[in-house]
Amino acid sequence: MTGCKPLREGIHFDPRVEPPILILGRTTGLTQATIYIVDEHESVRSALAERLGHVKELRVIGHSGDPAEVIDEVSNEKPRIVLLEVKRKDGMGLEILRQLATLPDAPRLAVLTSYPTEWEESAASRAGANIYLLKDIDSEDLIDQISKLAVV
Amino acid sequence: MVSSERTEEETLGTPSPEYTLLDSNIVALHRATLSLFSDMALDGVLRRVIEAAQELSDAQYAALGIPDGDGGLETFLTTGITEEEIAAIERHPQGDGLLGEMLRSGTSIRIKEIQDHPSSIGFPKGHPEMRSFLGVPIAAYGRPLGQIYLTDKRSDSEFSIQDQRMIEMLAAHSAAAIENARLYQKVLENENELGDRNEELGLMFSLSTAVSSSMDLDLLLKVMLDRVMNLFHAEAGEIFLLEEGEGVYQKAIHLGDSPEAFWEIERFRMGQGFIGQVAQTGSLRWTTKLRSEVDFLRQSVVDAGFETLICAPLMAPGKVTGVLSLAFKQTRQIEDREIGLLGAVASGVGVAVENARLFRQAQRVAVLEERERIGMDLHDGIIQSIYAIGLTLDYTRLQVIDESPAASERLEVAISGLNEVIRDLRSYILDLQPARIQTDDLEVALARLVREFRANTLIDADLKIEKAAVAYFSDQHATDLFLIAQEALANTAKHARASRVLISVRFASDQSVTLQVIDNGVGFKSESEPELLGHGLSNMSERARTFGGQLLIASGPGEGTTITVRIPVPIT
Numbered sequence: 001m002t003g004c005k006p007l008r009e010g011i012h013f014d015p016r017v018e019p020p021i022l023i024l025g026r027t028t029g030l031t032q033a034t035i036y037i038v039d040e041h042e043s044v045r046s047a048l049a050e051r052l053g054h055v056k057e058l059r060v061i062g063h064s065g066d067p068a069e070v071i072d073e074v075s076n077e078k079p080r081i082v083l084l085e086v087k088r089k090d091g092m093g094l095e096i097l098r099q100l101a102t103l104p105d106a107p108r109l110a111v112l113t114s115y116p117t118e119w120e121e122s123a124a125s126r127a128g129a130n131i132y133l134l135k136d137i138d139s140e141d142l143i144d145q146i147s148k149l150a151v152v
Numbered sequence: 153m154v155s156s157e158r159t160e161e162e163t164l165g166t167p168s169p170e171y172t173l174l175d176s177n178i179v180a181l182h183r184a185t186l187s188l189f190s191d192m193a194l195d196g197v198l199r200r201v202i203e204a205a206q207e208l209s210d211a212q213y214a215a216l217g218i219p220d221g222d223g224g225l226e227t228f229l230t231t232g233i234t235e236e237e238i239a240a241i242e243r244h245p246q247g248d249g250l251l252g253e254m255l256r257s258g259t260s261i262r263i264k265e266i267q268d269h270p271s272s273i274g275f276p277k278g279h280p281e282m283r284s285f286l287g288v289p290i291a292a293y294g295r296p297l298g299q300i301y302l303t304d305k306r307s308d309s310e311f312s313i314q315d316q317r318m319i320e321m322l323a324a325h326s327a328a329a330i331e332n333a334r335l336y337q338k339v340l341e342n343e344n345e346l347g348d349r350n351e352e353l354g355l356m357f358s359l360s361t362a363v364s365s366s367m368d369l370d371l372l373l374k375v376m377l378d379r380v381m382n383l384f385h386a387e388a389g390e391i392f393l394l395e396e397g398e399g400v401y402q403k404a405i406h407l408g409d410s411p412e413a414f415w416e417i418e419r420f421r422m423g424q425g426f427i428g429q430v431a432q433t434g435s436l437r438w439t440t441k442l443r444s445e446v447d448f449l450r451q452s453v454v455d456a457g458f459e460t461l462i463c464a465p466l467m468a469p470g471k472v473t474g475v476l477s478l479a480f481k482q483t484r485q486i487e488d489r490e491i492g493l494l495g496a497v498a499s500g501v502g503v504a505v506e507n508a509r510l511f512r513q514a515q516r517v518a519v520l521e522e523r524e525r526i527g528m529d530l531h532d533g534i535i536q537s538i539y540a541i542g543l544t545l546d547y548t549r550l551q552v553i554d555e556s557p558a559a560s561e562r563l564e565v566a567i568s569g570l571n572e573v574i575r576d577l578r579s580y581i582l583d584l585q586p587a588r589i590q591t592d593d594l595e596v597a598l599a600r601l602v603r604e605f606r607a608n609t610l611i612d613a614d615l616k617i618e619k620a621a622v623a624y625f626s627d628q629h630a631t632d633l634f635l636i637a638q639e640a641l642a643n644t645a646k647h648a649r650a651s652r653v654l655i656s657v658r659f660a661s662d663q664s665v666t667l668q669v670i671d672n673g674v675g676f677k678s679e680s681e682p683e684l685l686g687h688g689l690s691n692m693s694e695r696a697r698t699f700g701g702q703l704l705i706a707s708g709p710g711e712g713t714t715i716t717v718r719i720p721v722p723i724t
Contacts, residue, residue, distance in 0.1 A: 043541075044536050046540075047541075047543035087532055116578075118628075122698060123697070123698075135535065136571055137546060137570055139543065
């Protein structure tokens with residue numbers, strides 16, 4: 001399994017390097033990055049939340065498929081990372097990305113998508129995505145990529 | 153709307169509401185329909201029906217009446233009108249006047265001025281003034297279930313024929329949803345039969361989801377027939393479908409025993425044999441002594457040992473669209489409950505068949521429809537499902553990894569199998585994407601596009617290309633430019649009602665090349681309603697950006713539409 005690699009090796013859209021932000025999990029004392037999942041497919045969201053919830057470095061703090069709810073919850077909860085599927089029936093994927101990118105304390109934005117297209121990748125990048133990943137069931141690799149993104 | 157990047161799109165305005173019955177409407181309708189079936193309580197379903205009708209037709213007021221069987225109304229639900237306004241009305245709708253006319257005729261009524269209709273008796277005191285009106289009956293196998301009333305279209309002075317068709321389709325779905333909810337209520341009322349009913353409910357549920365999906369018709373018939381046969385323990389089953397315009401019912405599928413006996417006759421005229429009679433009368437027919445039925449007309453089926461037969465009409469609004477038949481080898485009593493259930497199932501299948509037919513028709517009408525996009529959407533959905541299952545398996549694998557390494561290993565194999573499937577689907581989708589266009593071919597490709605457009609729409613279309621302008625595009629940019637032109641023409645075909653279109657690629661100045669698509673159609677209003685902007689415009693604008701281009705749209709009601717993509721050259 002080769003899995004969730006950035007389409008071109010080492011490409012992260014946002015070259016600005018920020019100092020690591022470490023969020024301390026209050027109960028466990030472990031370093032955890034908070035993550036929020038956006039996907040119009042309920043089954044995908046729950047499965048991702050369940051799987052990523054199993055990773056001790058990550059804490060899934062919510063998920064939604066509804067654009068307005070996403071903006072509300074992300075503004076309030078301020079997750080470190082938002083994992084988002086841009087392909088949507090309502091065509092709002094890029095718009096959600098743009099709005100998330102302009103929030104105060106904007107989260108790191110990871111696009112996770114079912115199949116790649118060049119124009120979508122560049123449009124996502126312009127909208128503010130930090131990384132563009134494919135939906136391969138290789139959780140180790142996905143977790144690896146997300147964890148890296150959390151500390152960049 | 154946060155980013156400044158949206159501004160140019162925000163000023164584009166609203167596409168004409170006079171859509172043909174095409175993709176955006178079908179998507180909206182399907183979404184509304186799915187919401188209908190998400191509610192099992194009758195009140196909830198009715199509420200969702202009027203809300204969906206109001207939204208789909210853009211009506212100020214929407215109401216739903218349920219007939220009491222005596223020419224009046226038993227229930228009258230409204231939306232768009234406040235409690236205070238309701239309280240101010242002296243006499244509430246009784247089912248006379250215009251509403252009564254609909255109850256009697258069972259047909260849709262669409263008028264610009266309610267007051268002008270011969271059956272109008274005027275509004276009671278305290279009733280808000282209403283003008284344009286669209287009323288559509290909801291019926292299931294010929295029985296009126298209710299009526300949808302819409303008044304005062306917000307974006308226009310009257311409801312269009314497209315609105316009427318949309319609401320009629322919604323009404324067809326509503327009929328299935330209401331029947332579904334009623335069946336569910338019955339189930340709850342009679343707990344003794346809960347075991348049986350659960351199975352029936354499962355059938356109804358799978359039917360309702362099938363009805364509201366755009367599943368392939370052959371597959372849908374197979375799935376439904378198979379489930380009905382299992383539920384009734386039938387040894388054989390068939391579905392006949394009406395051939396449009398011929399009045400003949402042609403066998404579409406047979407499942408179960410003795411196919412050769414059943415296939416001996418595969419077409420029945422209206423009124424001929426059991427199948428033709430059920431089609432003609434629209435009512436269910438059954439027998440437990442098949443050998444003594446002289447008008448059955450299928451000796452080979454009798455010879456194959458079948459004794460009991462039930463034929464149910466597949467009802468669509470205004471016609472019998474097919475006949476479903478179940479055959480049993482033993483003499484079997486048929487309970488009333490089963491007849492009711494089969495009637496409901498058959499009417500649901502009828503709606504599904506009609507829906508699939510309309511969907512196909514809409515697809516045929518859809519000029520330059522993005523077939524590839526439909527294909528991509530379908531396959532995308534499959535990837536999403538597999539991905540969700542795969543993640544769940546992966547999670548399960550982690551749970552069992554310590555106690556059963558062997559199971560964990562097998563799960564890993566399964567997961568990598570699923571990953572293979574995802575990759576296969578992905579490459580299939582990528583194959584569906586339009587192939588790259590060679591720069592030298594751009595002119596040829598555009599010429600072909602315009603030719604096809606002309607042939608499909610009968611709109612007079614001209615193409616003007618300056619060869620030197622085209623030369624600036626690389627293959628990738630040529631593909632993007634072609635796709636923009638394709639999308640722009642598709643929009644023109646769908647919305648503009650134009651008689652002339654001019655497509656050009658030329659120098660606008662030394663520093664820029666423009667692609668323009670100009671039509672003389674209805675145009676659209678300039679008020680900005682970004683949420684109504686089609687997927688298409690934002691796709692075009694995104695594509696234009698990939699080569700530093702800018703999308704500009706100029707339009708106004710009655711003024712046609714000009715879409716301009718300005719590309720600075722040399723392209724960076």
